[in-house]
Amino acid sequence: MADIDSLKQALAVSPDNVLLMLLLGDALLEQFSLEEARQQFENVLQLEPANAVAKTQVAQILDLSGKSSEAIVRLEQVSGESPNFAPAWLLRAKLALNENNSTEARECYDKAITLDAAMSDIDLLKRIRQAGGRTPTPPPENIQPQATSDFQAGAYFDPDFEEDDDEFDDSTPFGPPPSAASELEMDFVQKADTDFTKVGGMECVKEDIRMKILYPMENKELFEAYGKKAGGGVLLYGPPGCGKTLISRATAGEINAKFMSVGLHQILDMWIGKSEEKLHEIFELARRNAPSVLFFDEVDALAADRKDMRTSAGRTLINQFLAEMDGRQDENDGVLILGATNAPWHLDSAFLRPGRFDRLIFVPPPDEPARAEIIKIMGEGKPLAGLDAAALAKRLKDFSGADIKAVFDQAIEASLAEAMKSGKIVPVTQRQLVKTTKKVKPSTLKWFESAKNYAIYANQSGFYDDVLEHLGIQK
Ligand SMILES: Nc1ncnc2c1ncn2[C@@H]1O[C@H](COP(=O)(O)OP(=O)(O)OP(=O)(O)O)[C@@H](O)[C@H]1O
Ligand SMILES: [Mg+2]
Known part of the structure; x- marks a missing residue:
């Protein structure tokens, strides 16, 4: 405004x-x-x-x-x-x-x-x-359609007039307006462009996700015998830049499913006053496209203590979200609902009840072997000379995946500048990467400062056990 x-x-x-x-x-x-x-x-x-x-x-x-x-x-x-x-x-x-x-x-x-x-x-x-x-077919000359209290909807229709089944067939000379679904599809449905091979480390997260959706799809009968179905809700939380968004995208690629990424801010901003309706349509779209991964980034946008959530409009959006997750029986089969947040402490505990985000996965900063893997992934297809991923990983304690990416980006830029001068490819050397690590500060420590307080003082139902374990604090 x-x-x-x-x-x-x-x-x-x-x-x-x-x-x-x-x-x-x-x-x-x-x-x-x-x-x-x-x-x-x-x-x-x-x-x-x-x-x-x-x-x-x-x-x-x-x-x-x-x-x-x-x-x-x-x-x-x-x-x-x-x-x-x-x-x-x-x-x-x-x-x-x-x-x-x-x-x-x-x-x-x-x-x-x-x-x-x-x-x-x-x-x-x-x-x-x-x-x-x-x-309508035109009304008889002497009758003017008017707004009167006893107006009967359809009073001027030809009784034999059959509405075409196609919703929008009769619309405009510009062709039918885009249907709600196709508009939403354009906004939200994305092609899965990556898979687990592009995600370094995170073995536990990968296995959890496989268990929730990949295996049940591959072994339908077996899982059904144990009363388990594909889909459900998984909440990923952890410090920024450690791959929550990346692994969500990769999940869709891994199972060859449609990936729908929804920022809740987007819903709130785009459809003021009708965000619940849109949220419902988005869930419906995911159901129609099953198997699908419906990803809600920054799910803490739905936190009850946020400014825009204090209004009743915000509250109804939360309720709508919960209702969609509960669903009718079987409704959400084949829909994996992933949520990601780096502020889980803002989330309403109602989100974590059974049937909703009932798997809570802590996505920690990558450990040394994971960092080495990320380094190799970052180096793929780049002109490198003498990369020693393990040695570099050792130096990058507390670095997030995004921090490691920053190291690579900066080192590559420096080589590119050299290459421009000399007119030929100048590979990025291990020395240069090591030098660059000193310019990038690890970004995950700050997150743990906040998380630690919640983990120690607000660890209801062991919510933050994984964080405590990561910090080496006795539960
Ligand atoms: N495990 C990983 N393997 C490979 N690349 C990674 C990994 N983790 C992070 N990255 C790199 O860091 C970038 C940022 O990661 P991503 O956006 O997934 O983090 P995030 O946890 O969603 O962060 P935020 O909480 O800020 O949203 C990725 O695009 C990717 O390039
Ligand atoms: Mg993210």
Whole structure:
């Protein structure tokens, strides 16, 4: 949202700037300062009496103030004066739907997206259709579709008219609007581009994941005999840069499954007000694509003590998330739900109940052999001379995978700079790598400073036992 104060300041400098007024009006409207917002739009109309944007926004404000009939009349006027102004038609569709006039809602909606395909609003369309709004056959001349309390949805339909099964067949000259699923698919479904061979160390994590999804898929009957199914929830936690995101991606590649990566901030920001619905659609998409890996990065975004989670909207999102994880029986079969966080202490304990994230995996910084493996992986396909992975690994105590990557990146950049000067390939030497290790500081220690306190003082049900063990502290 544009900053209201700076818009006001800008307007004080150029008081007749219509664009600034509209922006300020929008910003005020967004924070529900209806009167002030309306004033801005009225100011625009003083300068430009036919401004369709300002008129439509005034109508919206009227509707929000409970004066929906006046809003509808005004909007009809806008559509009369500026018939090609799509937002007015879209708002008309919403208002008509609120008045239970699904036929008119559908007409206005169709008109809006015919004029501007970008207006397509799948949720609105769904609601219109649920209310019975289909593309109508024209009503008889003498009957005007009106919003009346006894209006029967579908009263103007040809009784023989059969709605085509295809949801969006009747939509626009621009072709059908993208379905909710395909939009989501574009946003979230990714091709699995890596597998376990690209992840150094982490043997326990790999085995846990195999046990949860790979083996049950390969040995379906055997697992069923023991009442075990593929899928479930696994929460990965640990210091930053140690491969939580990497191993999640690699899991999908390992089992050749679809990988869907969802940042919860993304859901909160992208779909204000309808994030639960979207979360549900994302789970549905994963179910349809099973076997699939549904990965929630920064799952602590759903922590109850976060600012945006204190609101009831945040709470309902948490509840929706939990409900999706619980699922109906069999619903989440073949869907591996991975969550990752480096602040597990912010998580609501409700997430950790059976059937939800019931496997908790600590992803520690790589130990020496794991570091050596990571070093080899980092070196693959690069011009190196005399790499001694084991010796280098020894020097990199407390380095995360990301820190090791930083060492390689810097050493490679230095060689590349040399190569540019000489015009031929200059390999990266062990000496150079060792030299670079001194420039990169290990980043995992800081995390343990916080984790240690939680592990010692808030270790309910042994949540942090692995952390204590890693730190060599007696449980
Ligand atoms: N075990 C590993 N094997 C190979 N590369 C690794 C490993 N761990 C980390 N890396 C490298 O470090 C990068 C960062 O790791 P990743 O993003 O998976 O860490 P993370 O644990 O998810 O961190 P954050 O908590 O900050 O999200 C990876 O892209 C990869 O290049
Ligand atoms: Mg990560």
